[in-house]
Amino acid sequence: xxxxxxxxxxxxxxxxxxxxxxxxxxxxxxxxxxxxxxxxxxxxxxxxxxxxxxxxxxxxxxxxxxxxxxxxxxxxxxxxxxxxxxxxxxxxxxxxxxxxxxxxxxxxxxxxxxxxxxxxxxxxxxxxxxxxxxxxxxxxxxxxxxxxxxxxxxxxxxxxxxxxxxxxxxxxxxxxxxxxxxxxxxxxxxxxxxxxxxxxxxxxxxxxxxxxxxxxxxxxxxxxxxxxxxxxxx
Amino acid sequence: xxxxxxxxxxxxxxxxxxxxxxxxxxxxxxxxxxxxxxxxxxxxxxxxxxxxxxxxxxxxxxxxxxxxxxxxxxxxxxxxxxxxxxxxxxxxxxxxxxxxxxxxxxxxxxxxxxxxxxxxxxxxxxxxxxxxxxxxxxxxxxxxxxxxxxxxxxxxxxxxxxxxxxxxxxxxxxxxxxxxxxxxxxxxxxxxxxxxxxxxxxxxxxxxxxxxxxxxxxxxxxxxxxxxxxxxxxxxxxxxxxxxxxxxxx
Numbered sequence: 447x448x449x450x451x452x453x454x455x456x457x458x459x460x461x462x463x464x465x466x467x468x469x470x471x472x473x474x475x476x477x478x479x480x481x482x483x484x485x486x487x488x489x490x491x492x493x494x495x496x497x498x499x500x501x502x503x504x505x506x507x508x509x510x511x512x513x514x515x516x517x518x519x520x521x522x523x524x525x526x527x528x529x530x531x532x533x534x535x536x537x538x539x540x541x542x543x544x545x546x547x548x549x550x551x552x553x554x555x556x557x558x559x560x561x562x563x564x565x566x567x568x569x570x571x572x573x574x575x576x577x578x579x580x581x582x583x584x585x586x587x588x589x590x591x592x593x594x595x596x597x598x599x600x601x602x603x604x605x606x607x608x609x610x611x612x613x614x615x616x617x618x619x620x621x622x623x624x625x626x627x628x629x630x631x632x633x634x635x636x637x638x639x640x641x642x643x644x645x646x647x648x649x650x651x652x653x654x655x656x657x658x659x660x661x662x663x664x665x666x667x668x669x670x671x672x673x674x675x676x677x678x679x680x
Numbered sequence: 681x682x683x684x685x686x687x688x689x690x691x692x693x694x695x696x697x698x699x700x701x702x703x704x705x706x707x708x709x710x711x712x713x714x715x716x717x718x719x720x721x722x723x724x725x726x727x728x729x730x731x732x733x734x735x736x737x738x739x740x741x742x743x744x745x746x747x748x749x750x751x752x753x754x755x756x757x758x759x760x761x762x763x764x765x766x767x768x769x770x771x772x773x774x775x776x777x778x779x780x781x782x783x784x785x786x787x788x789x790x791x792x793x794x795x796x797x798x799x800x801x802x803x804x805x806x807x808x809x810x811x812x813x814x815x816x817x818x819x820x821x822x823x824x825x826x827x828x829x830x831x832x833x834x835x836x837x838x839x840x841x842x843x844x845x846x847x848x849x850x851x852x853x854x855x856x857x858x859x860x861x862x863x864x865x866x867x868x869x870x871x872x873x874x875x876x877x878x879x880x881x882x883x884x885x886x887x888x889x890x891x892x893x894x895x896x897x898x899x900x901x902x903x904x905x906x907x908x909x910x911x912x913x914x915x916x917x918x919x920x921x922x923x924x925x926x927x928x929x930x
Contacts, residue, residue, distance in 0.1 A: 576768060576770035577772065579766070579770065580766065582759060583730070583762070583763065584763075584783055584787070584836070585784050585787075585788025585789050586783070586787050587756065590787050590788070594772075594783065595772050598774045676773060676774045676818070
């Protein structure tokens with residue numbers, strides 16, 4: 447097996463140059479998903495039958511289908527749907543001109559919201575009810591109690607799972623090439639297709655993801671120690 | 681100062697409180713006694729709306745409200761006038777001892793930080809924990825945690841402090857350090873309502889004793905009367921079982 451080292455190195459730089467795109471999709475999806483997921487998690491912990499069925503239906507749907515399928519469905523259906531909606535309101539927008547990264551944001555946000563919702567729900571449920579009661583007795587409002595007492599504690603519980611989901615999301619964005627987004631994977635595949643140097647290209651992408659995911663995991667380990675300092679002191 | 685009348689509370693079909701009245705004047709130390717399941721804790725929790733009574737009226741200084749229809753605003757105002765000491769302490773796990781005490785002042789009552797820290801340090805000195813201000817709850821013993829719980833309650837200078845079996849989760853050695861502090865508060869004239877199973881302590885600190893059974897107040901009065909000459913059979917039975925008796929014949 448001959449390895450084209452020159453191509454390997456050249457493509458590696460291309461892959462590195464596409465890291466911001468991957469991180470961009472990841473970060474935007476997380477930023478959209480986190481508040482949404484938190485809100486859904488709080489709703490899930492309260493009584494209210496119909497809204498529960500809707501939310502758990504959504505979560506079941508997302509968890510029960512491969513992300514490839516979610517991407518294909520949204521990427522093929524949503525643009526036409528949005529287009530007809532725009533037409534219906536007589537709006538002068540051409541959704542087919544949109545940057546495909548917008549569809550990546552939508553798919554990955556919807557997907558991550560469902561997964562994070564369950565993480566937040568279990569983390570919030572793990573905090574003793576007495577913490578909320580004590581906060582209310584101290585004269586706080588429920589919102590203040592969540593902000594100062596419940597969420598900081600739940601976050602520590604949720605951290606390892608948030609890290610998991612983030613790393614999974616980073617790897618998941620490799621499927622964004624299906625939506626013609628030029629992320630790390632897409633860039634390497636395109637470079638390889640000219641001279642059939644797929645082995646080198648895949649090795650580059652492989653290394654790229656290992657580096658990015660490792661950095662993210664180290665960052666989370668630090669963050670976990672920081673938000674959980676009350677737990678680690680002994 | 682605080683008067684609640686005709687409090688009813690049901691959990692599903694189980695009627696826990698069947699029309700209870702309590703009247704607390706400033707400086708009173710009201711001790712509520714009774715067997716498990718008699719509704720003592722529920723009554724205490726209804727007073728600051730941790731549990732919502734199905735019926736009942738409350739007069740608390742200038743506030744006069746129906747307990748089942750109290751608005752969120754009214755509930756918060758009542759809670760600002762009271763403090764609660766829990767059986768299992770419920771200290772904020774993510775806050776240091778000092779932050780546990782200042783939280784109710786800074787977050788709950790919008791008091792400026794410097795002033796809050798001063799008040800908190802005074803309260804912590806009172807419970808003898810000045811050397812633990814920067815510790816986290818997980819680093820303290822049960823007795824110390826409950827003393828922080830008491831400091832958290834007195835720092836906000838409430839009109840009345842509610843104690844829900846403050847020593848039930850402690851081992852015998854640690855009980856006395858907590859009871860000592862409560863006794864000191866009683867001597868200083870702090871208004872308190874205490875649910876407890878510590879009979880000797882109850883007899884010592886109470887100005888008024890309430891005996892509850894099956895969701896009703898069976899008997900109430902001065903501690904001397906209740907402990908030495910209870911009128912009701914139910915009270916006598918209870919006291920006979922819980923008070924140590926000298927029954928040896930030599």
